[in-house]
Amino acid sequence: xxxxxxxxxxxxxxxxxxxxxxxxYQYVSLQDIVVNYELMYSGNHSLINNEERxxxxxxxxxxxxxxxxxxxKEIKVLxxxxxxxxxxxxxxxxxxWVRISYYKDGVIRPMVENxxxxxxxxxxxxxxxxxxxxxxxxxxxxxxxxxxxxxxTGQQPSIYLNSLSPYNGFLGYEYEGCWYFxxxxxxxxxxxxxxxxANPTFRIDKKAGVINFDSTMANESCILxxxxxxxxxxxxxxxxxxxxxxxxxxxxxxxxxxxxxLGVQEYIVNRARKSKSALLRNAKIRLSNIHPGRLLMxxxxxDKWIK
Amino acid sequence: xxxxxxxxxxAVLNKNNYGYISPQDxxxxxxxxxxxxxxxxxxxxxxxxxxxxxRTSGTGYADIKKGxxxxxxxxxxxxxxxxxxxxYTQYNLPSLATTGxxxxxxxxxxINNTLVTSGTTTGTLGGQxxxxxxxANFTSSGVQVGDIVFVVNLIPFFVTVxxxxxxxxxNVTPSVINxxxxxxxxxxxxxxxxxxxxxxSKITLLNMSPLTAPSSMFPAYTSEGNVATLYPxxxxxTVVTCQYIRYPxxxxxxxxxxxxxxEPVFDQSQPDYQDFELFPDxxxxxxxxxxxxxxxxxxxxxxxxxxGAKEAAEINSEK
Numbered sequence: 001x002x003x004x005x006x007x008x009x010x011x012x013x014x015x016x017x018x019x020x021x022x023x024x025y026q027y028v029s030l031q032d033i034v035v036n037y038e039l040m041y042s043g044n045h046s047l048i049n050n051e052e053r054x055x056x057x058x059x060x061x062x063x064x065x066x067x068x069x070x071x072x073k074e075i076k077v078l079x080x081x082x083x084x085x086x087x088x089x090x091x092x093x094x095x096x097w098v099r100i101s102y103y104k105d106g107v108i109r110p111m112v113e114n115x116x117x118x119x120x121x122x123x124x125x126x127x128x129x130x131x132x133x134x135x136x137x138x139x140x141x142x143x144x145x146x147x148x149x150x151x152x153t154g155q156q157p158s159i160y161l162n163s164l165s166p167y168n169g170f171l172g173y174e175y176e177g178c179w180y181f182x183x184x185x186x187x188x189x190x191x192x193x194x195x196x197x198a199n200p201t202f203r204i205d206k207k208a209g210v211i212n213f214d215s216t217m218a219n220e221s222c223i224l225x226x227x228x229x230x231x232x233x234x235x236x237x238x239x240x241x242x243x244x245x246x247x248x249x250x251x252x253x254x255x256x257x258x259x260x261x262l263g264v265q266e267y268i269v270n271r272a273r274k275s276k277s278a279l280l281r282n283a284k285i286r287l288s289n290i291h292p293g294r295l296l297m298x299x300x301x302x303d304k305w306i307k
Numbered sequence: 308x309x310x311x312x313x314x315x316x317x318a319v320l321n322k323n324n325y326g327y328i329s330p331q332d333x334x335x336x337x338x339x340x341x342x343x344x345x346x347x348x349x350x351x352x353x354x355x356x357x358x359x360x361x362r363t364s365g366t367g368y369a370d371i372k373k374g375x376x377x378x379x380x381x382x383x384x385x386x387x388x389x390x391x392x393x394x395y396t397q398y399n400l401p402s403l404a405t406t407g408x409x410x411x412x413x414x415x416x417x418i419n420n421t422l423v424t425s426g427t428t429t430g431t432l433g434g435q436x437x438x439x440x441x442x443a444n445f446t447s448s449g450v451q452v453g454d455i456v457f458v459v460n461l462i463p464f465f466v467t468v469x470x471x472x473x474x475x476x477x478n479v480t481p482s483v484i485n486x487x488x489x490x491x492x493x494x495x496x497x498x499x500x501x502x503x504x505x506x507x508s509k510i511t512l513l514n515m516s517p518l519t520a521p522s523s524m525f526p527a528y529t530s531e532g533n534v535a536t537l538y539p540x541x542x543x544x545t546v547v548t549c550q551y552i553r554y555p556x557x558x559x560x561x562x563x564x565x566x567x568x569x570e571p572v573f574d575q576s577q578p579d580y581q582d583f584e585l586f587p588d589x590x591x592x593x594x595x596x597x598x599x600x601x602x603x604x605x606x607x608x609x610x611x612x613x614x615g616a617k618e619a620a621e622i623n624s625e626k
Contacts, residue, residue, distance in 0.1 A: 002497065031524055044356045053503045054519045054527070061518045234517060236524040 027240035033060050033249055041250055047268065048257050056253055061231065063252040064241050068230035069095065071284050072242065079103065079223045086152055086218055088211040090204075093228040100202055100211065103221040114201035115194065116159065119212040120145040154215035160195045163216055244286045248279040308590055309337065309560050309582045310573045315594050319613075320601055328601050330560055330571055337558045337583070340596030344589055345411075345555050348379055378586055384408055385550045387457055387465055388416070388535065396540045400533045401551050408553035416502040416528055416535065419455060420545040421495035424448035428487040435485050436466070438477040445493075446474050453496040457546045458482075458489055465548065467496065494546055502526045502537060502547075514538065555584040592618060 004021060007013060012020040037056055042048045068074065075098050078091050101110045122145035124132040132140045150156040158164035200217045204210075211224070232238035241249055255272040258264045313333055320327065328336070355372035358364040364371065386406040388398040401410040430439040438456055454468045456479055470478035505513060505527045513519050513527065521527035521538040528535045541547065561580040562571035574580070583593060595618040602609075 034525070045360060052505070052509075053501075053525065054505070054509075054513055057525055058516075058519050231517075234520075234522075236522045 024240075026242055028243050028246050030057075030060060030064070030236055030239040030241070033241065033246070037250055037253055041254055047264075047272075048254060048261075051257055055257065059253040059256040060249055061239070062256070063249045064239060065229040065231065066252075067241065067245055067248075068228060070227075071245070071280065071287065072227075072230070073287065074227070074230075075225050076228055077223060077225050079221060082213055082217045082220055082222050084152075084218055086213045086215060088202075088213065088222050088224065090209045090211065091224070091226065091228075093231070093233060094209075094226050095229050096227050097204060098225040098227060100225070101223045102200060102217060103223055108223060109199050111199045111202055112160070112197045114158075114160070114203045114214070116203075118147065118151055118156075118201075118203045118214065119205055119208075120147045122146065148212075151212070151215060156215070158201065158214060160197050160201055162198045162200060162214075164214055242283075242287065245280075245283045248276065248283050251276040251279045308587060309558055310575070312337070312583070312590055312594050312597065313560050313573075316597050316601060319594075319598055330562055332601070333597070334557075334559050336597045336600040337560065337593070339600060340593050341555050341558055341583055341585060343596055344585055344592055345382075348375055349412075351375055352379065379552060381586075382411070382552045382555060382584070383414070383550060384410075384553045385465075385548060388547045388549050390547070391534060394540065395543060395545060396537060398535045398537065398547050400530060400535050401549055401553070402533060406549070410549075410551040411554050412552040413504070413530075414550045414552060416504070416547060416549045417499050418502055418526060418537070418541055418545050418547050419494040419496075419499050420523070420542050421498040422544050423450055423454055423493045423495055425490070425492040428489045428491060431485050431487055432476075436479050436481045437472070438466075438479055438491060439475065439487070440491075441475050444474045445471055445477055448493075450477065450493055451496075455494045455496050455499075455546070457492045457494065459491065465546070468493070492544070492546065500524060500526055502528045505529055505538075507531070510538065556581050558583045 004024075005013075009021045009024070012018050034053065034057055037060070038053065042051060042056070076091070076093070080088060082088050099110055100113075101108045103109075122142055123139040124142055126132060134140055144152060147156070154164070156164065157166045162168070200214050200220070202211050202213045202217070205212055211222075213222070230239060230241070251272065255269070255276045258269050258272045316333065317327070352372060352375040355364060355375060359372065384401070384406065386401060388400070389405045391397040391399060399405045400413065401408065403409055424443065424445070426440045426443050428439055429441045431437065432439060438458075450468060450471060452468050452470060455465050456468060456477070457465045464482065466479035466482045468477050468479055472478050500523070503521075503525070505521075507529050510527065510529050513521060523539065523542075526541070527538045529538075530536075537547065559579055559581045561574055561577035563574040563577075565571055575582075583589075585593065595615075598613070599615055599618070602613075
């Protein structure tokens with residue numbers, strides 16, 4: 001990508017969208033990566049020659065995918081309203097989630113992942129529990145499993161300390177310095193911190209491509225923070241990589257090609273591997289952006305008294 | 308050069324009354340010899356690359372490879388390819404009919420699909436390197452220096468904008484534009500994409516993979532017969548350009564009639580006259596090659612042996 005004028009940068013040359021080039025200088029495009037690699041690392045006098053461009057392209061994209069999974073820290077955020085069926089369909093470029101929150105009364109409240117299963121598939125069964133099949137031999141499925149039905153209709157209690165807890169709203173009373181609760185069985189001794197959260201809970205069904213929530217999330221606003229693989233839905237023109245990782249991508253391509261090429265000495269493959277690993281480390285350190293200003297901010301918390 | 312070589316060949320052949328070759332035979336041998344040497348350039352180039360990799364080749368005047376590159380580039384041609392049918396998927400590969408010359412080797416195919424403007428020329432200027440269109444406004448259209456002008460002629464060609472003379476006139480790289488009206492299309496020069504050649508055995512697999520499927524940024528092509536198929540199908544109005552190495556023109560020693568000593572007299576003013584296209588330093592090799600063919604023709608083994616030995620010695624000395 002060529003350098004652009006300030007007018008192009010700030011106002012996209014008067015075209016829409018105006019913000020098309022904002023921050024673009026941090027990134028190098030996939031096209032630049034491939035072209036630079038072919039020019040500088042591939043050729044008659046290089047370790048790598050006679051390689052098709054599509055191989056270089058493949059490894060470049062793979063490197064970008066790997067970087068997107070963790071090193072980039074480029075979190076995408078999507079806010080949607082959860083449906084009556086308590087589902088949030090995962091975004092089309094979703095790979096993994098970072099944090100899921102619900103947004104209410106102007107406050108973002110992080111949710112916890114339910115440690116219990118909250119959705120299941122079911123088959124229709126006869127009275128003697130035999131599975132019913134259709135004429136094609138497939139098991140007949142109900143719209144909802146009993147588990148899902150209970151969850152969606154708000155009949156499923158929660159082990160979490162939210163509004164679905166069986167003990168939610170129970171009042172206790174004090175007698176001679178001790179608190180007592182009208183629990184059905186025994187009394188609550190201590191607190192299970194794992195489930196001590198008042199927010200709604202969720203569980204991700206990866207294969208189904210949805211996030212299933214408990215019934216308190218119906219029609220509530222949900223914020224999903226997630227990572228993608230950087231492939232921009234297959235639009236090669238939009239794929240970019242942070243410049244801090246540019247050299248790593250070149251090293252990764254070299255390593256992958258040398259490692260799979262016949263007759264390359266092991267020491268050369270090793271050199272490429274070390275170079276790749278070292279450059280990844282360097283780039284991660286650079287991207288972590290540790291500088292005095294940030295350290296100072298963290299260290300200021302030192303003097304706070306913890307009761 | 309062709310007359311000098313013919314004279315030398317005849318001089319060697321006539322020595323000891325070995326024999327004589329007619330102009331027709333000479334022209335046949337000359338064509339063959341030129342093709343032999345032309346192909347040798349590519350092998351010699353590769354040999355020099357290997358020598359460089361072995362660090363037994365120098366730079367500056369010792370850079371032998373550079374000489375081969377220059378010779379090969381002499382035969383380089385860049386021409387637009389003609390689409391077959393209206394869908395812009397398939398294109399005719401270079402040929403005498405479509406680009407003016409057959410190709411020996413396709414070096415690259417590029418596409419350009421950012422159309423800036425198009426129109427029809429309304430005149431010409433003396434320098435013949437002008438695009439004149441009184442109906443155009445090249446400035447407001449966004450035409451810039453470096454943009455590519457695709458001119459639709461009998462054999463289409465393209466030129467590059469070197470200056471915007473006015474709203475209605477462009478200065479372009481030298482080319483013969485001496486008739487009008489000619490349709491033209493101007494493309495953004497900076498948005499060019501190279502199309503990768505892909506083997507037939509790979510293209511199906513490539514298209515199946517989301518990571519490697521050809522895209523508008525990384526397009527690909529396969530060839531079948533004299534047709535190139537582009538992936539993905541270029542958008543309407545895309546200009547596809549090919550840079551290739553053409554075959555050398557067929558040499559032809561022409562003559563008028565027989566002279567006083569019953570010999571054909573060289574005449575390079577004949578319309579079908581064609582000199583060798585190889586460089587002068589190949590004259591010796593050409594002579595030896597032709598001598599070998601002539602020696603076989605007149606069944607003189609000693610001529611073949613002599614020429615063969617000389618050629619081998621020449622090749623060795625150039626390594």
